[in-house]
Amino acid sequence: MSEISATPEIKNVRDFVRFFIRELKPRGKIFTPFNVITAPIMLLGLVLIVYRFAAGLGAVTNLSQEIPWGLWIGFDVITGVAFAGGGYVVAFMVYIIGGEKYHSIARAAILSAFLAYVFYAGGIILDVGRWWNIVNPMIGREFGVNAVMFLVAWHFFLYMVAAGLEFSPAAAEWLGMKRLRKILASLTLGAVIFGIALSTLHQSGLGALMSMAKGKIHPLWYTEFIPVLFFISSVFAGLSVVIFKEMICHKVFKEQIDEEHRKSFPDIIVSLGKICAVVMFGYFFLKVMMFVHDRNWPYLNTPMGYWYLTEIIGLVLIPCFMFVHGAQTRNLPLILTASTFTMIGIIMNRLNYVFIAYNWQIPVFEKYYPTWMEFVITLTIISVELWVYRWCVNRMAVFRKPPEWAIEKH
Amino acid sequence: MDRRRFLQIMGSALAGATGGTLLTPRTSKAQEASKHREFYGILVDTTRCIGCRRCEKACAEVNNLPIPDISEQTNETVLQNIRKTTDTQYTVINPYDTEKGKIFVPKRCMHCNQPGCAAACLVKAMKKRKEGHVTWELNCMGCRLCMISCPFDIPKFEYDKAIPLIQKCNLCYGRFLKGLAPGCVEACPAEALMFGTRRKLIEEGKRRIAQNPGKYVHHIYGENEVAGTSHLYLSAVPFEQIGFRMDLGTTPYPEYSTGFLYAVPFIFVLWPIIMLGMSRMTKKGGAEEHKEATGHGEEKKQGKG
Numbered sequence: 062m063s064e065i066s067a068t069p070e071i072k073n074v075r076d077f078v079r080f081f082i083r084e085l086k087p088r089g090k091i092f093t094p095f096n097v098i099t100a101p102i103m104l105l106g107l108v109l110i111v112y113r114f115a116a117g118l119g120a121v122t123n124l125s126q127e128i129p130w131g132l133w134i135g136f137d138v139i140t141g142v143a144f145a146g147g148g149y150v151v152a153f154m155v156y157i158i159g160g161e162k163y164h165s166i167a168r169a170a171i172l173s174a175f176l177a178y179v180f181y182a183g184g185i186i187l188d189v190g191r192w193w194n195i196v197n198p199m200i201g202r203e204f205g206v207n208a209v210m211f212l213v214a215w216h217f218f219l220y221m222v223a224a225g226l227e228f229s230p231a232a233a234e235w236l237g238m239k240r241l242r243k244i245l246a247s248l249t250l251g252a253v254i255f256g257i258a259l260s261t262l263h264q265s266g267l268g269a270l271m272s273m274a275k276g277k278i279h280p281l282w283y284t285e286f287i288p289v290l291f292f293i294s295s296v297f298a299g300l301s302v303v304i305f306k307e308m309i310c311h312k313v314f315k316e317q318i319d320e321e322h323r324k325s326f327p328d329i330i331v332s333l334g335k336i337c338a339v340v341m342f343g344y345f346f347l348k349v350m351m352f353v354h355d356r357n358w359p360y361l362n363t364p365m366g367y368w369y370l371t372e373i374i375g376l377v378l379i380p381c382f383m384f385v386h387g388a389q390t391r392n393l394p395l396i397l398t399a400s401t402f403t404m405i406g407i408i409m410n411r412l413n414y415v416f417i418a419y420n421w422q423i424p425v426f427e428k429y430y431p432t433w434m435e436f437v438i439t440l441t442i443i444s445v446e447l448w449v450y451r452w453c454v455n456r457m458a459v460f461r462k463p464p465e466w467a468i469e470k471h
Numbered sequence: 472m473d474r475r476r477f478l479q480i481m482g483s484a485l486a487g488a489t490g491g492t493l494l495t496p497r498t499s500k501a502q503e504a505s506k507h508r509e510f511y512g513i514l515v516d517t518t519r520c521i522g523c524r525r526c527e528k529a530c531a532e533v534n535n536l537p538i539p540d541i542s543e544q545t546n547e548t549v550l551q552n553i554r555k556t557t558d559t560q561y562t563v564i565n566p567y568d569t570e571k572g573k574i575f576v577p578k579r580c581m582h583c584n585q586p587g588c589a590a591a592c593l594v595k596a597m598k599k600r601k602e603g604h605v606t607w608e609l610n611c612m613g614c615r616l617c618m619i620s621c622p623f624d625i626p627k628f629e630y631d632k633a634i635p636l637i638q639k640c641n642l643c644y645g646r647f648l649k650g651l652a653p654g655c656v657e658a659c660p661a662e663a664l665m666f667g668t669r670r671k672l673i674e675e676g677k678r679r680i681a682q683n684p685g686k687y688v689h690h691i692y693g694e695n696e697v698a699g700t701s702h703l704y705l706s707a708v709p710f711e712q713i714g715f716r717m718d719l720g721t722t723p724y725p726e727y728s729t730g731f732l733y734a735v736p737f738i739f740v741l742w743p744i745i746m747l748g749m750s751r752m753t754k755k756g757g758a759e760e761h762k763e764a765t766g767h768g769e770e771k772k773q774g775k776g
Contacts, residue, residue, distance in 0.1 A: 119630030126555070126627050129615035157746050159753035190613025190628060194594070200702040203595040209728050210616050211593035212735060250750065258742040262735055269731035273587040273620035273724050276716070288731045407566045419619075 069237045077236070088455050099444035106441025109434050110187065118190055121434040124358050128416045128429035133188040135415030137439055138410050139267050140298045141181025142217075143291070146299025147306075148174020148224055149260035156253040165322045166329060168178035168231055168459045169310065170303050172450065175224035180446040182217045187438065196299040200364050209269045216263035234467045239357065242467060260430035265292040271414050279418035281369040284351045287414070293347065298407040307395050314454055317461040331388050332397040338384035345377050365421055372413065376406025472743035494715055510603030511647065512693075513618060513656060514672040515577055517713060519601060521723030522575035523566055529658030533643060549573070554695045558627040559640045561640040569708040576713045577655070578663070580605060580640040582627045587724030588626055590616035597626070599635070603669065604642040611637055619644075622689035622697055634662065642670065642701065672703050672760055698723035701739065720739050736740060 069080045113121045124131050149171035154160035186192050198205065198214050204209045226248050233242035268291030275283055284290070311318065312327060319325075358368050383399035386392070413419075416429045454460060462468075524541040531538045536559050537703045554563045555578075558608075562579040582605045590603060596611035606627070613635060617626045629635035645651035651657075656664040665672060676691045692710050693700035697719050704715070711717055 115633055117629070117631050122630075124630060126557070126618070126624070129618040129628060153746075157750045157753070159750075183739075188614075190615065190630075191611055192613070194610060194612040195611050197594045197612055205593040205595045207725070207732070208591055208593040209731060210591060210614060214593055254743050254746040256748075257746060258739055261738055261742060265731065265734075269728055270591075270616060271619070272727040272731065273591055275724075275727055276622060276719060277619070285727070285730060288734075298516075364719060372523045 065108035069118055071238060072155050080127060084456055095447075099448070101439050102437060103444050106438050106444075109438050109442070112189060113438070114192075118188070121432060122454070123429055123435070123440070125194045125429065127427050130188075130415045130419075131429055132412075132431040132439060133184060134433045135412045137181050137184040137189075137442060138188070138406065139182070140411040141414060142267060142294045143264065143298040143407055143411060143426075144302045144404070145174040145177035145181070146175075146260065146264060146295035148227075148299065148431050149221055149257050150296055150299050151303060152227060152253045153289070153390050155281070156250060156255070159182060162325065163329060163330065165325060166303065166307055168228065169307065169454075171224060171227045172231075172453055172459055173302070173306060174229050174299075176446050176450055176453075178221045178224060179437060180442050180449075181431050182221070184442050195418060198289040209266055209272070211312075212268040213270065215261045216266065220256055220263065220400075223252045227256065231459060231469075237464075239466060253298070260295075261292060264295040265289065266453065267291055268414075271419075274465065277316075277420050280355065280366050280415060281357055281365060282413055282418045284348075284355060286310070286351060290344070290347065290351075293340065293344045294407060294410065297337045297344065297403060298335045300333050300340075301403040304330055304337070304400040305404065307406055308393070310454070310460065314460050317454070317459075322460070324359060327391060329354055329389055329438050330393055330396055333383045334388040334399065337400070338381050339390065341377055341381035341403070345373065345381060346372055364442070365418065368413075368417070372406060372409050376402055376409060380406065400415035405426045477673075479730040480524050488561075507701065508601045508603075509668040509670060509700050510582075511642070511667065511702060512582060512603055512669045513653065514665040514667070514676055514703045515575050516663050516665070516705045516707070518576040518705065519661045519705045520564070520577060521661045521663075522546065522566060522573075523660060523683055523758065524549070524564050525658040525660060526577055526655035526664065527562055527564060529654040530640070531748050531767070532561070533646065533654035536560065556625060556639070558636075558638040560640065564712060565763055567713045569712040571707050574713055576704075576706065578714070579655075579702070580642070581623050581697075582640075582642050583724065584701070585697075585725050586701040587620035587622060587697075590725030590728065591616040591620035597604065600644065602644075602647060604647065605639075606641045606644050607637050607639065613637070622716070622724060631705060669699075669701055669703070676703055677704055681772035694774075695721045698719070721756070 069076070094363050109121055115241075118124055122131055122133070145169065146168045149168055151163055154163050155167045186195055191194055194202075197203070197209050229245040230242050232247070233239075233245055267290035268287035268289075271278060271287055272285070280424065307326075307330065311323075319468060363372070380399040380402035383395055383402065387395035387399055409417075458464070458467075481505075491515075497676065502517075524539065524546055528541050530536070539549075539560070550564065550566045550712055553565045553567075557561055561575055565576050567574050567576060567577055582603060583599075584603075586597070586605050589595075589599045591597070593614070593616075594610050594612075596608045596610060597605065597617050598608065599605050614627070615626075615628055617637065618628060625639050625640045637739050643651070646653060649656050653668045656666040665675065668674075672693060676694075680689055684709055684721075688706055688709055690710065692704040692706065692715055693702055698721055704710070706713055710738045721742070
């Protein structure tokens with residue numbers, strides 16, 4: 062990863078196009094292990110995506126009339142959006158309640174969230190059967206205003222705009238557009254507030270999508286409070302991803318990170334771990350309350366009951382304690398492990414709602430297992446997102462300091 | 472407060488307000504319709520069904536689906552298993568071994584008074600017509616939430632097509648508009664199916680039960696299940712024995728999502744106000760100052776006072 066280019070002088074569209082094309086060129090070594098692994102995946106994935114559009118969903122997925130949503134909705138979209146929750150949580154901590162400490166990770170978290178929405182929520186276009194109609198709820202063919210999905214669709218779209226605005230000053234710095242940067246920066250607080258309201262609603266809205274699957278989702282998972290659970294879990298899901306991504310990026314983009322940030326880094330991770338622990342314990346407590354309230358004891362000593370316990374004890378309560386212990390002893394590897402477990406727990410939780418605990422009583426041969434093609438396409442989406450993320454980090458001030466002119470001291 | 476700051480606040484308040492009104496759930500079409508209109512439907516008397524599968528054939532003919540073979544030999548093998556409706560079969564006859572011997576039960580879309588599928592649809596492609604039919608239209612984007620939201624597992628998706636459709640019984644809406652009864656009803660040789668307004672069908676069902684109290688269980692399936700359906704069933708044996716779910720309750724399915732929908736306008740209005748307040752309260756160095764999206768903590772920008 063090389064030096065950042067000098068601030069360009071962009072006066073007209075031609076300058077911009079020229080600058081942009083120059084910036085498109087890759088930086089640094091081409092044959093890194095990451096590139097060597099992801100490039101073939103993306104090539105294969107691209108072929109499979111074309112095949113999916115030409116031959117229909119059944120040709121590449123194992124979806125059925127019994128299990129209409131699979132890996133793409135369950136992991137890419139629903140888990141992906143929960144993982145992107147870090148964007149609104151960090152924005153809240155930094156811009157709303159003045160958490161100065163976290164300022165240095167704000168841009169990275171917001172960029173991750175923005176790209177996650179573009180690629181993971183955007184990945185929904187692969188899964189909707191009649192994808193050419195995807196703009197219908199936006200253009201009013203027709204407005205299904207009473208539908209939860211309508212709200213989720215609009216909020217995805219609007220949040221993309223809000224997160225884009227939150228990140229846009231960094232892009233303006235990269236382009237050297239001083240006036241534009243000023244305007245965009247003045248919109249940040251508004252965008253953050255709007256973004257948090259949108260996130261609250263669509264994170265919980267994703268849970269509300271399943272509310273009419275009553276009687277199909279196993280009683281251990283179905284409750285009228287699914288939206289609340291989805292919202293709360295998006296907080297620690299998002300923060301775990303921030304921890305995980307920060308720990309990795311701290312190594313990968315080492316030379317971009319200045320001394321000051323490097324010193325404050327363990328502190329930030331420990332604090333994030335603490336927040337995770339508190340929210341996770343609250344979530345666990347809620348889960349227990351709902352369990353007792355719904356009188357779910359009889360289900361516990363069944364295979365689905367053991368599966369439920371694995372999720373709720375093994376992948377919520379245990380990582381919660383790991384966060385506590387890791388924060389007390391300032392043990393960063395332990396916090397990283399805790400965040401990994403938490404992320405797996407969130408994946409399990411979301412997949413349960415979509416196809417594991419959903420229609421759990423259907424015979425084994427009717428059950429859904431993703432095809433290898435579904436996995437390859439999922440990995441393709443992740444790879445493309447990471448490539449774009451790296452591209453942005455290497456060009457814009459995400460981890461590094463912004464250019465001098467953008468810093469106005471008072 | 473300077474002008475820019477004012478505009479910012481107004482901007483978020485306005486966005487909240489418009490979002491709120493746009494998304495405020497109103498009484499759903501289905502609810503209105505159920506109050507003022509007569510829904511049409513079909514009364515299915517399972518004590519009369521002889522399992523000839525002529526309704527299946529008629530349904531296929533009317534809807535341009537692959538015509539099933541309903542010769543006696545085929546019927547014998549086909550009527551061994553419990554089948555589901557598919558994307559090429561809107562209606563199927565299923566055999567059940569009960570305490571009163573073998574009973575045949577036609578299965579198809581129940582045409583709920585307040586359908587979950589229609590409430591789930593973000594483009595109103597799935598619609599409850601004022602005449603009672605639940606129909607599907609081409610503006611659908613294929614998200615398949617209707618399949619997840621249907622308590623009877625009725626909407627089917629064409630997975631094998633590049634241009635797929637959602638397929639299900641539409642109570643022969645096209646024929647209805649021309650003044651014709653549904654294909655299956657016309658084809659039934661045993662008068663097991665009866666087409667009419669829901670009110671009349673319930674009256675007729677109750678009349679049959681009253682006249683033959685020993686023959687029927689005293690329940691019309693679909694009168695109150697999921698707040699009522701346009702397909703109504705009579706049975707000689709408890710409905711569990713002939714493949715009906717008795718755990719669905721009488722709550723209309725759309726109501727399961729209204730709790731969330733009611734919260735939407737509140738959050739959209741309250742959140743921005745609370746957030747602004749919090750941001751004001753936690754701000755150091757006076758109200759004129761605000762931070763912006765720079766990567767580092769030490770830079771602060773003076774608002775133009």
